[in-house]
Amino acid sequence: MRPFVYYSSPKVNWIPGLMMIIAIGGIGSFFFGLIWEISLQERVPKAAFGRVTSLDMLGSIALMPLGYLMTGWLADWMGGVQKALLLAIVMLIIIIGALSFRSIRQFN
Incomplete structure (x- = not known):
């Protein structure tokens, strides 16, 4: 299978x-x-x-069900590949934003 x-x-x-x-x-x-x-x-x-x-x-x-719901709506509205690209960009922005804080980078 x-x-x-x-x-x-x-x-x-x-x-x-x-x-x-x-x-x-x-x-x-x-x-x-x-x-x-x-x-x-x-x-x-x-x-x-x-x-x-x-x-x-x-x-x-x-909050996972809310994320699944929003992902479904985005995929229906934009298409699967575009949605995956958009969410990957959003994730990178969040990671870069979090790492811009010195205390997070140095784990203080």
Whole structure:
């Protein structure tokens, strides 16, 4: 049985390359999540840890359906490739904006 990605990506010409990119993205997400959780536990005071964790979960998990909804509307309005390009540009702008703060770059 072929993976779901194969059926959902008709514009992909080289499936092993796509699988490699997905695997690299998954590994990167794993390491980011691990570092994020460790830094939360080390840097946040114990008295505020529950509140900070709940806000973290709200932002990362509870708002996922809204992101899926907006992505669907954008794909319908702009098309899939244009939507992916737009969201990649937005993600790069957010990353560059976050890294423009010295305390984030130096992890203070």
